[in-house]
Each structure stands twice: as C-alpha cells, then as structure tokens.
Amino acid sequence: MPVIVVGISEMKISNSTEDILITYSLGSCIGVSMYDPVSKIGGMIHYMLPLSKISPEKAAASPGMFADTGVTTLLKTVFGMGAAKDRLIIKAAGGSKLLDQNSVFNIGERNYLILRKIMWKNNILIKSTDVGGSISRTMRLEIATGNVSIKSGGSVTNL
Amino acid sequence: MSTREKVLSKISAFPTLPVMASRLLNLLDDQDSGISQIAEVIKYDPALTVNVLKAANSSYLGFSREVSSMTEAAVRLGTNWIFKIAISSLINSSVKKPAEGYDLSAEDLWKHSMVTALTAENLCKMLKIKDKGQIFTAAILHDMGKIVLGEFIADSFISILRISEDDQIPFEEAEKKFIEIDHAEIGGLIAQRWNFPPQIVECIRFHHNPDAAADVTPAIDIVHIADALCLMADIGAGRAGLRHHPSENSIKRLQITSSILELAVSQIPAALESIDDIFKEMPVEQLAGRW
Numbered sequence: 299m300p301v302i303v304v305g306i307s308e309m310k311i312s313n314s315t316e317d318i319l320i321t322y323s324l325g326s327c328i329g330v331s332m333y334d335p336v337s338k339i340g341g342m343i344h345y346m347l348p349l350s351k352i353s354p355e356k357a358a359a360s361p362g363m364f365a366d367t368g369v370t371t372l373l374k375t376v377f378g379m380g381a382a383k384d385r386l387i388i389k390a391a392g393g394s395k396l397l398d399q400n401s402v403f404n405i406g407e408r409n410y411l412i413l414r415k416i417m418w419k420n421n422i423l424i425k426s427t428d429v430g431g432s433i434s435r436t437m438r439l440e441i442a443t444g445n446v447s448i449k450s451g452g453s454v455t456n457l
Numbered sequence: 458m459s460t461r462e463k464v465l466s467k468i469s470a471f472p473t474l475p476v477m478a479s480r481l482l483n484l485l486d487d488q489d490s491g492i493s494q495i496a497e498v499i500k501y502d503p504a505l506t507v508n509v510l511k512a513a514n515s516s517y518l519g520f521s522r523e524v525s526s527m528t529e530a531a532v533r534l535g536t537n538w539i540f541k542i543a544i545s546s547l548i549n550s551s552v553k554k555p556a557e558g559y560d561l562s563a564e565d566l567w568k569h570s571m572v573t574a575l576t577a578e579n580l581c582k583m584l585k586i587k588d589k590g591q592i593f594t595a596a597i598l599h600d601m602g603k604i605v606l607g608e609f610i611a612d613s614f615i616s617i618l619r620i621s622e623d624d625q626i627p628f629e630e631a632e633k634k635f636i637e638i639d640h641a642e643i644g645g646l647i648a649q650r651w652n653f654p655p656q657i658v659e660c661i662r663f664h665h666n667p668d669a670a671a672d673v674t675p676a677i678d679i680v681h682i683a684d685a686l687c688l689m690a691d692i693g694a695g696r697a698g699l700r701h702h703p704s705e706n707s708i709k710r711l712q713i714t715s716s717i718l719e720l721a722v723s724q725i726p727a728a729l730e731s732i733d734d735i736f737k738e739m740p741v742e743q744l745a746g747r748w
Contacts, residue, residue: 325691432699434691
C-alpha cells in the first residue's frame with residue numbers, strides 16, 4: 299500500500315483507496331485527519347503553530363505551518379475534490395506540552411484551541427481526539443476505510 | 458562500584474573530538490583572524506575540505522557556479538557558514554552515535570543536535586546576542602551524554618519513566634534519581650575532558666536546568682530554550698517524549714515573547730531542510746517506513 303508521509307508543516311490529500319496518509323513526530327504540533335466515507339476523499343495536515351500573523355511570508359510559502367491558513371486550505375481542498383461537509387469526519391491528535399510550562403511555551407494547547415475555533419466557525423464537529431499530555435504521537439489514516447490510528451510509546455490505538 | 462562510578466568510568470572511553478575543533482573555536486574568538494585564516498587551517502584537513510566544498514555547492518545555497526577551492530568557498534560562504542559546516546562535520550565524524558536506551562538512532566540524535574544548534578542561532582539573531590561559535594557548538598553537543606548513558610538506561614527505561622510520571626518530575630531528574638547521574642552532567646564532563654571553553658561546558662551541563670548554574674549566561678539560556686523548542690516539536694525527543702521542564706526564568710532573563718518563541722519554531726522546517734541538503738554527506742534517516 300502506498301504510504302504518503304505528511305511532513306512537518308505539510309498537508310496531503312488522496313482519493314485513492316490504496317493510499318495511507320501518515321504523519322510522524324507530533325509533539326506540540328497537531329495532526330488533523332479529514333475523511334468523507336462516501337467519496338472516500340481523505341486529507342491530513344501536520345501544523346506547528348496556531349496563527350499565521352507572526353509571519354505572513356512563511357504562511358504564504360507554507361500554509362500548512364499554521365492552523366488558521368492550513369486547516370482552512372485543507373478544508374477547501376477536500377470540498378473542492380467533492381467531499382461533503384455533513385459527512386466529513388474530523389479527527390485530531392498531538393498538542394502535547396512540556397511539563398509545568400508557562401504560558402509562552404503553551405503552544406500545544408493554543409494549537410488545539412484554534413482548531414476548535416476554526417471547526418466551530420465552519421460548523422463542523424471534531425469526531426474524536428487524542429490531544430495533550432507530554433507524549434509524542436504518530437497519526438495514520440487509511441483512505442479505503444477511513445480508519446485513523448495513533449501510535450505512541452509502542453502501542454497503537456484506533457481513534 | 459556504584460552506578461554513578463560505572464557511568465563515569467565510561468567517559469574516558471568516549472571519543473575525542475579532533476584538535477581542529479578547538480583551533481576553529483580559538484580562531485573565531487580571535488579578533489584579528491578572519492575568514493582567510495580559517496580557510497587556511499581547514500585546507501590542511503582533506504576530509505573537512507571535501508565536506509565544506511560539498512556544502513558550498515549544495516542546492517540549498519543555490520549558487521549556479523561550482524566552487525572547487527577552499528579560498529573560493531570561503532569567499533562564497535563567509536566565516537559563519539564555514540565555521541558551522543566545519544564544526545558540525547568534525548562532530549559528526551567523531552561522535553555521531555545512537556543513544557539506544559532513549560530510542561534515538563544516530564540519525565535521530567544528530568538531527569536533534571543540529572536543529573537545536575540552528576534554532577539557537579536563530580534565537581541569537583532575534584535577540585541580538587553575539588555568538589562566536591561557542592553557543593552553536595555547545596548546542597550540537599548538548600545531548601552527547603545520552604550516548605554514554607543510553608546503555609545504562611536501556612534496561613531500566615520503564616522504571617525511570619514511571620518515576621518521572623509518578624513524581625511528576627522531568628525525565629532527566631528521574632534519570633538522576635535512578636542512576637545517580639544525568640546525561641547533562643555526563644556531557645559537561647566530556648566537554649571538560651576535551652578542554653573546551655568553560656562556557657561550552659556550562660551550556661551542556663545546565664541545558665536542562667539553567668537556573669542551577671553558578672553564573673547563568675545568555676548562552677546557557679539560549680541552548681536551554683532551543684533544546685526545549687526542538688523537544689516540543691518532537692525533533693528527536695525519543696521515548697522520554699516531552700517530559701522536560703522549561704525554565705520560566707530563562708524566558709524572563711532573555712525577555713522572550715510569545716512571538717519570538719513562535720518565530721523560532723517556524724524556522725525549524727527550514728533548519729531540517731538545510732540539514733538534509735547542506736549537511737547531506739551526513740545522511741539523515743528517512744522517517745518513512747517506521748510504522
């Protein structure tokens with residue numbers, strides 16, 4: 299099965315039922331998977347930061363780096379390919395944090411808050427999440443089934 | 458023999474860094490020496506010359522005409538790049554090793570070390586802190602203690618992680634509770650054995666706990682923050698994950714704002730790309746296929 303790796307600050311889409319989208323090394327970053335079970339269109343993003351206002355140039359060159367530019371671009375792309383909003387299944391993983399962090403270091407939590415805000419604004423529910431804690435995660439989406447699994451510390455769970 | 462003594466006995470067997478590393482640091486510290494002196498010294502090390510020329514011709518730097526001599530490369534790259542490429546190449550060829558107990562391959566640890574160094578450099582630029590190569594070098598070497606400690610924690614990793622979770626303490630504190638020494642102290646001792654400048658030794662020794670240093674310098678805080686950001690972005694965090702404690706005091710001392718921190722994070726992908734390209738003679742393991 300072709301494995302499509304979604305690197306840091308990247309987003310990938312597929313409508314080929316043979317494909318698997320996968321993203322490694324989710325610490326404070328967040329991986330979001332999107333899937334329409336009818337059209338079998340899936341997408342995944344691995345964003346690092348909540349808001350693009352800190353560097354519009356970076357956002358222009360690499361929209362997947364930020365939640366605001368990346369998640370909205372990915373939504374538009376999957377809709378453009380034919381995914382339906384009312385069928386879209388959104389899952390999220392990551393947003394970990396360092397221990398006892400002060401507010402400046404709290405990027406993981408801010409990353410998740412902005413995702414919730416974007417989805418709320420777009421009137422889309424987030425179906426399930428595995429966020430927070432101080433662990434590293436890998437996220438995997440099978441286009442054939444829509445199955446999303448999370449690997450962390452040697453164990454794999456379905457999301 | 459206590460575990461601490463057993464660990465300490467391994468330090469003497471740790472590889473020595475080529476004398477060239479200290480010579481380059483001295484040249485950079487010397488006001489009177491310039492790029493031509495640095496190029497002159499490097500020219501006498503054929504392997505190093507090859508690496509510098511490869512980097513000068515890498516696609517990342519985007520020059521169309523190929524350079525074939527150290528003098529040309531020196532003009533093209535300038536002191537800062539020549540130093541960065543030379544020091545990382547020296548460290549790579551002598552101490553690039555896995556830290557097994559931490560679940561870090563040689564490539565994982567190398568990537569973490571280089572991204573920390575490049576992040577430290579970016580922080581220095583943003584905060585207008587001058588680095589004469591010492592912060593960059595310390596940042597590459599900050600985790601080398603893990604190479605020594607790796608074999609000792611391999612069997613007891615789960616117990617150490619449990620202590621860290623139960624007592625709600627950073628992984629390195631649990632490491633110290635269990636093994637009586639942590640990787641930062643070991644790294645500092647190795648750098649000391651190499652007769653490295655005290656500033657580099659201190660940056661390595663206190664990279665997880667800058668507030669414990671007798672004299673906290675901006676260099677120590679920079680290496681600490683750069684490391685914390687790379688761990689947070691899971692660049693070579695290994696099995697210990699994000700179980701580390703960033704110092705609020707470092708943030709205050711350096712007057713780092715949320716935007717500065719986020720800008721530093723936004724530069725991590727470019728740092729990863731430059732490692733893959735400029736430092737490509739040092740292969741970085743591809744992540745694909747690890748599932």
